[in-house]
Amino acid sequence: MSSADVRPRGAFRAGLVLGVLVLVLQLAVLVALPFAVRPLAGALPAPVPGGSGAPVGQGTDGVGDPYFPDYGAGGYDAQRYAVDVSWNPADARLTGRTVVTARATQPLTGFSLDLALTVTAVRVDGRPATFRTDGFQDLRITPASTIPTGATFRVEVEYGGRPATISRDGIRPFSITGDEVLVAGEPESSAWWFPANDHPSDPALMDVTARVPTGWQAVSTGALAGHTADPVRGQDVWHWVSDRPSATYLSFLALGRFEVRQGTADGRPYVYAVSRRLSAGERRRAFAQLERTPQVIRVLEGLFGPYPFGQIGGLVPAARLWFDGLETQTRPVYAAGAMTRGDAGELLSHELSHMWFGDNVTLAQWNDIFDNEAWASWGAWAYRERTGGPTAEQQFLELYGRAEDSTRFWRVGLLDPGRDHLFDVVYLRGPMTLQALRNRMGDAAFLAMARDWAQTPGTRSLENWMVTTQHAADRSGSGVDLTSFFQAWLVTPAAPARTVANGFPR
Structure with a gap:
């Protein structure tokens, strides 16, 4: 994601964003790699049957994420979502039928899905199941027999239901702009349109069918598997299928009147879609930016290895978004203003870097946000370096020079920034940390580590990354011990000293 308020480098063109960094965070000084600050989360611990107060055989409500403890569910591994939704613009109502395919990781007499809409029927393996809704979006299901x-x-x-009327803690990812609909957001959005295990630690395949009024388009992630007309119902039916697992927040749905362009670039099918609510000139400028996608990906492949998915593309809706870009898998969602005013190369390179960092490699828990945003922000720096702009080293030193004396800027730790600081400091401190690490490890070892990490799909934590990075440094023969480096850049709530050990030039 690129924040509309705090985005890579762009925020510094208007001055350092310091006012938002007010969290008072006290972290212990550690004598080894700083794993003791948080639980090791290579994958979230499997729920213990009967744990968290649940009866034996009941999957837990929530996976126990430290920032969002009720997100997701325990007791099973989601494998595929087959979502079939219809939209009625007359009453702004969405109706749906979703089939979730999952594998039980414990005996299940009951389990949960996350959904904020009203449920009318549930069947498990074809048999009616009892259900109830607890809290905001926990759908508790009791199958006819134990799984x-x-x-x-x-x-x-x-x-x-009418998802545009639903908000949670100020989160409202479902928006209507005129006759155009968009559901997209982070850290959550799926609960507004399909039931799921809504946590990034459990990615699954997506199969989305959307039924919209005749003449409308429905755009989602993955490959466009079909588009047919249903004149009896007065609908167009659009079908999108992913061939790689996706975290739930990395899926989106856009309904309305879009100009859609399709083709193939570098052997990959692309779909670019821009809202027809934008003017002809705005659409032209938005498409000019979207069509840079293959070139940006080629540059990023030189850094991170082969692009991990089979499709590329992008969506520019009319909705007023709180972010400039969101890394929805294979097809990022970009804010119209960011794509129609000036050069969007930095935004494109940030969101497309996420295809490796955040989409192919997913978060174990939300406090691992460094694994996503630090790398995507550094990817934007490196893209500028490789396309005639300032080097990542120049960007690092300029940024550090501006921020070095600001106590508030350094007060939020990157290892555990807190729920309220998921989407601010990491965009700036994150790429600084990685460029300093590049200096410390050496270019070859650093890029080899980046490629190895990015090319191995799965769910991993920041602790996993620190261990992987130390192993990469060991294999390089440099003899670099990164314990103090991680302490200085990820843990200590103060500016790292300008030392070679902290990744500064001699």
């Missing part, structure tokens, strides 16, 4: 450990099961949920 044994290791069994693959199918949950069919029928539901509906």
Whole structure:
């Protein structure tokens, strides 16, 4: 994600964003790699049957994320979501039927899905199941019989509602702009349009069918598998299918009247879509930026290895977004203003870097946000370096020079920034940390580590990354011990000293 308020480098063109960094954070000084600050989270611990007050056999509500403890669910591994939704613009109502395919990781007499809409029916493996809604979006389901450990099961949920009227803690990812609909957001958005295990630690395949009024378009992630007309119902039916697992927040749905361009670039099919609510000139400028996507990906492949997905593209809706860009898998969502005013190369390179960092490699828990945003921001720096702009080293030293004496800027630790600081300091401190690490490890070892990490799909934590990085340094033969480096850049709430050990030039 690129924040509209705090985005890589762009924020510094208007001066350092310091006023928002007010969290008072006290972290212990550690004598080894700073793993003791948080639980090791290579993957979130499997829920213990009967844990968190749940009866034996009940999957937990929430995966125990330290920032969002009720997000997701325990007891199973989601494998595929087959989402089929219809949109009625007359009453702004969405109705849906979603089939969730999952594998039980414990005996299940009950389990949860996350959904904020009203449920009318649930079936498990074709048999009616009882259900209830707890809290904001926890759908508790009791199947007709216990699901044994290791069994693959199918949950069919029928539901509906007016998602644009629903907000949670100020989060409102479902928006209507005129006759155009968009649901996209981070850290959550799926609960507004389909039931899911809504946590990035459990990515799954996506299969989305959207039924919209005749003449409308429906755009989502993955490959466009079909577009047909249903004149009896007065609908167009659009079908999108992913071939790689996706975290739930990395899917989006846009409904309305879009100008859609399709083709193939570098052997990959692309779909670019721009809202027809924008003027002809704005659409032209937006498409000119979107069509830079293959070139940006080629540069990033030189850094991070082969692009990890089979499709590319982008969406520019009319909605007023709180972010400039969101790394929805294969097809980022970009704010119209950011794509129609000036050069969007920095935004494109940031969001497309996320295809490696955040999409191919996903978060174990939300306090691992460094793994996503630090790398995407550094990717934008490196893209500028490789396309005739300032080097990443120049950007690092300029930024550090501006921020060195600001106590407030350094007060939030990157290892555990806190829920209220997920999307601010990491965009600036994150790429500084990585460029300093590049200096400390040496260019070859650093880029080899980046490629190895980015090319291995799965769910991993920041602690995993620190261990991987130290191993990469060991393999390089440099003898670099990164303990003090991680302490200085990720833990200590103060500006790292200008030393070679901290990654500064001699």
